[in-house]
Amino acid sequence: MTEMRPVTDQATDATPVKKLALPDAQTVTFVKHWTDRLFSFRVTRPASMRFRSGEFVMIGLMGDPDPKTGKQKPLLRAYSIASPSWDEELEFYSIKVQDGPLTSRLQHIQPGDAIILRPKPVGTLVHDALLPGKRIWFFATGTGFAPFASLLREPQTYEDYDEVIITHTCREVGELQYGRELIESLKTDEMLNELIGEGFWKKIKYYPTTTREESPKMGRITDLMRKGEVFADLGVPQINPVEDRAMVCGNLAFNLEIKEMLEGYGLVEGANSNPQHYVVEKAFLD
Numbered sequence: 001m002t003e004m005r006p007v008t009d010q011a012t013d014a015t016p017v018k019k020l021a022l023p024d025a026q027t028v029t030f031v032k033h034w035t036d037r038l039f040s041f042r043v044t045r046p047a048s049m050r051f052r053s054g055e056f057v058m059i060g061l062m063g064d065p066d067p068k069t070g071k072q073k074p075l076l077r078a079y080s081i082a083s084p085s086w087d088e089e090l091e092f093y094s095i096k097v098q099d100g101p102l103t104s105r106l107q108h109i110q111p112g113d114a115i116i117l118r119p120k121p122v123g124t125l126v127h128d129a130l131l132p133g134k135r136i137w138f139f140a141t142g143t144g145f146a147p148f149a150s151l152l153r154e155p156q157t158y159e160d161y162d163e164v165i166i167t168h169t170c171r172e173v174g175e176l177q178y179g180r181e182l183i184e185s186l187k188t189d190e191m192l193n194e195l196i197g198e199g200f201w202k203k204i205k206y207y208p209t210t211t212r213e214e215s216p217k218m219g220r221i222t223d224l225m226r227k228g229e230v231f232a233d234l235g236v237p238q239i240n241p242v243e244d245r246a247m248v249c250g251n252l253a254f255n256l257e258i259k260e261m262l263e264g265y266g267l268v269e270g271a272n273s274n275p276q277h278y279v280v281e282k283a284f285l286d
């Protein structure tokens with residue numbers, strides 16, 4: 001990846017002057033710490049940047065200077081954009097890893113600080129990669145909720161489906177809070193209710209579960225699906241390729257396990273170039 005872009009905007013024909021531009025910088029506008037392991041933040045959005053809700057970009061900070069050369073390189077990681085495509089800012093939801101090269105530093109950002117953002121969004125968790133259906137399932141663990149924070153605020157989600165089911169499995173109750181508050185906020189979001197239709201949020205069925213702390217619904221979503229408990233609790237039939245579409249974002253073991261289950265229900269994996277029944281993205285951890 002190109003780390004510094006040489007620009008020649010001040011060059012004349014006679015004396016070409018090459019100037020090194022700073023990497024793409026955006027300004028932090030908001031930071032909220034949810035637990036000692038999780039935080040979210042918002043940054044300014046490059047005026048020309050377009051993306052589809054559910055996509056990710058590379059973001060990061062300048063690394064420490066090389067002890068020998070003194071040169072600094074950007075330290076970048078892929079982050080799902082948690083805000084919807086119409087939002088004037090960009091939101092991200094991140095884990096804090098105390099010895100992680102990036103998040104050990106990123107967790108200390110404050111409003112007014114600069115971060116690096118490469119404005120080249122990509123990803124498979126997009127509506128374009130799915131065939132029409134009746135229900136959309138969003139399956140998340142941990143910070144894998146991020147692309148769904150975008151898609152839950154995307155009008156197309158409600159235009160395309162009668163029911164929107166979001167499952168979120170976390171270790172502890174506090175880790176559900178970002179998602180819980182976001183879903184709650186949709187009820188009173190005047191702009192979205194006007195844009196999508198009054199009461200659009202009634203299409204959402206929220207299914208939070210915890211695995212290591214007591215909560216009303218405990219267990220891994222995969223186990224709860226195998227037992228049929230999820231379908232009974234939600235009052236929906238078992239997942240089938242005629243009615244159901246799914247997007248998956250979580251840790252690697254989870255992604256693999258649920259992928260196998262979805263295939264077992266008869267769903268076929270889709271892509272931008274070949275829309276099908278479900279798509280998978282891994283959560284990008286430090």
Ligand code: A2P
Pocket residue numbers: 141142169170171172210211212220221222223251253254255257
């Ligand atoms: P568990 O506590 O049983 O490992 P993490 O924070 O490690 O990314 O995990 C987030 C959540 O995902 C945890 O609740 C964890 O449950 C759950 N999880 C991990 N692996 C799987 C899997 N293969 N299937 C379903 N859930 C999983």
